Amino acid sequence: MAVKVLVVDDSSFFRRRVSEIINADPRLEVVGNAVNGKEAVEMTKRLQPDVITMDIEMPVMDGITAVREIMQAAPTPILMFSSLTHEGAKATLDALDAGALDFLPKKFEDIARNREEAVGLLQKRVNELSRKRVFMRRPLRTAASAQAAASATGRDTARPLSSARPAATATRQPVRTAPAKTPVRFKASGKKYQLVAIGTSTGGPVALQKVLTKLPANFPYPIVLIQHMPATFTAAFASRLNNLCKIGVKEAEDGDVLKPGMAYLAPGGKQMMVDGRAGSSRLRILDGGDRMNYKPCVDVTFGSAAKVYHDKVLSMVLTGMGADGREGARMLKSNGSTVWAQDEESCVVYGMPQAVAKAGISTEDLPLDRIAERILVEVGLA
Structure with missing residues (x-):
């Protein structure tokens, strides 16, 4: 199944250019185009893309605000497009702080010696980021789902949820759950560094x-x-x-x-x-x-x-x-x-x-x- 990509940019020329590059890779498919951040948030909820390419400066809602809202509503790997200027750098770093995973300059010639190299780089970045979607959208593991997994595997993997009370059995005895896993305690190797x-x-x-x-x-x-x-x-x-x-x-x-x-x-x-x-x-x-x-x-x-x-x-x-x-x-x-x-x-x-x-x-x-x-x-x- 092809990686679903949502392209977000207020420039029709740039949307078309990026869409053509992405669709040229048989592993990728553009499933939608948004012209501003507000549309991007709405289309992300509806289309559930695997990756989003996002411009920073857009009308109605800018890219940084859109990244924040998407990360709260439907976390999705986002690749930002930015200008190679000092202001562009600051805005891109803000977008990464907001939850975007990667960035590329809007002028492809700034990162590649020719069109073929630029096309390959964009396609590779999108494919790589799509693999992160599994971790970003991993569902919360509830006590019930953990117990079901334990039954299927024969192992006790249940963990209590801090916001949920354990259910009681018919005899009013509390359900026993395994204690939370204690983080590994690190030990210094004793080596000296400079x-x-x-x-x-x-x-x-x-x-x-x-x-x-x-x-x-x-x-x-x-x-x-x-x-x-x-x-x-x-x-x-x-x-x-x-x-x-x-x-x-x-x-x-x-x-x-x-x-x-x-x-x-x-x-x-x-x-x-x-x-x-x-x-x-x-x-x-x-x-x-x-x-x-x-x-x-x-x-x-x-x-x-x-x-x-x-x-x-x-x-x-x-x-x-x-x-x-x-x-x-x-x-x-x-x-x-x-x-x-x-x-x-x-x-x-x-x-x-x-x-x-x-x-x-x-x-x-x-x-x-x-x-x-x-x-x-x-x-x-x-």
Whole structure:
């Protein structure tokens, strides 16, 4: 069955252009077109699409407001289209905060060398996001459904609901339910670190925000961040994180000295390398390179960190499409450093973390909402 897509844009030309690209993929089918956010909300409830492509600036109801309403009424994977400007970056980050999963620039030539590449990229993004719909619309597991599942499998999987009272039997005895599963308690490995490195792509802005906002101002190590993102977006994203976090966050500049309690975001369109020696290292910001698929590239930064810090790097690969980070993580591990990966269910796209996990490089696969906790335990702050 084809992936159902709802296209939302106030421009008839852009709606037609996007619809043609999507319908050209036999795995995809445009089931509706909306001209503003209000129509998008109504059509989402009625058509139940698997993925929505959404413009930001529209009459009647803008895209950000529409994303919020859709996420409350009928959570659906949403791909935003935005302009590659500073204001466009801020609006796109607001849309991601509201619940959108990914974004692409409206000018396809900004992300691809030719039409064929642009078409393939849009189709791939929509197909990848459609896989997340299963997790986004997973029904709540009630006590009754859990008991039915237990009967079918022969295992007791029931969990009490905080808002529901357990039913009584004919003899007025309460129904016994299994206790809630206790979260795994993390233990520090005892390793010593001097740098934290995090690489991510699709879904990364929200993931990084969730992790970094939980770190204290006295975090003992510098942090390098590699997020696949256009050049006009990284400064706005770093500023946003700096305003939200207790640690400092900045867009990395050539010559930056790595300091504890500071996070350095690789600038879009460039490559970020760690240079010098452990304890007194600096960042080098280099040209992106015509042959490089990713600018910035996780492999480049991870590989340079491995050469400088050897076994003193705590690294992790978060949500993202593709396999960037796998070879850099392999270098880190071969030097004795620690590599973690985000788990499948909490990823927007389980590509980059899967590549690291499948290669046997990561030692732990962690849900996004517990990564900060795990970091704090590992570095001795929890």
